[in-house]
Amino acid sequence: MRSLRFLLAEYKANLGWFGIGMTALIIGALLQTVAPLYIKLAVDAASPEGFAVNEGLASRLALSLLPMQLERSERFVVTCLGMVALIAVLIGIATFYKRYYLIRISRRTEYSLRKRMYARLQDMPGKWFDHTRSGGVMSLMTSDIEAVRQMIGPAIMYMGGTIFMFPAALAIMLSLNWKLTLLSLIPMLGLGAATLWFNPRVKRYSLRSQEDLEQLSARAQENFAGARVVKAFSREEFEIAEMQRLGDTYLANKLGQARNQALYHGSILGFSGLGVLIILYFGATEIGAGRSTVGDMAAFLLYNLALYWPMIALGWVTMLFVRAAASLKRIDAMMNVPVDASRVPQGDVPASLRGELELQNVSVRYSDHGPPALDGVSFRVAPGRTLGIVGPVGSGKSTIANLLLRMVDASNGRVLVDGKPIGEYNTHALRSFFGYVPQDSFLFSDTIASNIGLALPADDPGREAAIRAAVKAAEFESEVLSLPHGYDTMLGERGVNLSGGQKQRAAIARALAAKPAVLVFDDCLSAVDTDTEERILRNLKAETRDVSTVIIAQRISTVQHADEIIVLDDGKVIERGTDAELRARDGLYAALARRQELAAALA
Ligand SMILES: Nc1ncnc2c1ncn2[C@@H]1O[C@H](COP(=O)(O)OP(=O)(O)OP(=O)(O)O)[C@@H](O)[C@H]1O
């Protein structure tokens, strides 16, 4: 497991902290087991029977740490109690170091794990995002990381406490009175059985409710993202009912968890009480027989109390481990997805690009079954020339854009840029020469200026001028200036406070701002009226004279001035030529042109 190795490396990197935390943990656990011994000594010194019985090894060791001899005096009692107070202070200090350093490692690991996973998300191939819900990614980045953190922080801490405290306490008890020790362990067996019975149930409910919670948040996230669609289709009641259904199962599982936990804790109290009864009854018998002292009984009562909590913690800790294992598995699955080719720093980094684009008999398959999205497509765009692509929905137009930006790779045939196979370039470097306007014109919830200057370095002195020029060329300037804060206007999530046509022009300006060598427009003038479209195209012609351009469109008016136009249908090029040639051919293009011009005339 890759992530497990990562966690071990984190421990190794923070070995110093781990050492401090663990030392404090061991010291604290040992001190906690020693404290009842001084209470025993104090009680014995104050009781009439006194130290009638043979003292065990543990008591003798405890005595040897005192600055005075064993005696029946008030001074001795006060000294013992002073020792108890001192131990309490030391435990306090040890607890601070234990918690601070062990939790610190877990927080550090959480920090680097999140950083690593986020960086990895940037490396994911486009395909991965096609079938991964953002709610799932969100829970990977939040609850799964948290589960791992709880394992390496709190779980290790509580488990460590139990591991060191239990044997130490047991050894001391045995040295005080082995018979009483064995008797008082009987309820512990019951506790063990209760743990074995209840823990898997609590675990099961807890894991289930965690899954429910993920579904709940994914659902909520999607609902808010699609709030407009929900409203437009009057789906509010349905969404509320759906949320309630998810909430119901979550509640049922949480209640199941609470019920089992309540029963478990109740039984713990019962067994602990049984322990007290056993200690009192058999302790009294032992005292009567002269084999034990009142002080021993006091110490046993304290140990009985002190040992139950680590037992409970152990149950909780195993649950944390199970949960973290499930989370680590999911994190690993994500980390094992092959890195997107563009993120591998390899291939040629061109200093400049002429912008010659060529497809040679290219086919693309998104999946192994079904027809290919592109089937034997060829074309060549000379530097500075414009290619128009039209075709019905689903005919493969966006797939050509994806190919040129290397979002997908050809299954067959070759894609050449400046005469060289696209795979030989460093994709990252190659993309920096491309200006791309995606079909959905996605914008970030940031200012207009930041959105349009996305590809420009923040310290570029010409940044502002470039943004303005691009906005002007995209025929977007007057609208930007009429916005309340102009270029500094914040956009809502995904640019919701802009109209469809405004979003498209913002996306066009974003592609133009970095002065690319190749422009790829994927159906990005569909929401713009024909007059504005004409002005934008005229601006483009004037300003991007040497820029190779691929314009994908539904409307003939968008592509009619292109140097060459290809018509796609079902992934194949069925017609090609200039506007005049295609109209003369009287095929699909001519039919589309006639229909659209008629519609325009009627409107
Ligand atoms: N990421 C993807 N995974 C699987 N199949 C895809 C993917 N993207 C597109 N396809 C399929 O490939 C075919 C071509 O899609 P493409 O997006 O290129 O069409 P298009 O011409 O751009 O359509 P539109 O005009 O609707 O934008 C379609 O059948 C589509 O279902």
Ligand SMILES: [Mg+2]
């Ligand atoms: Mg498309």
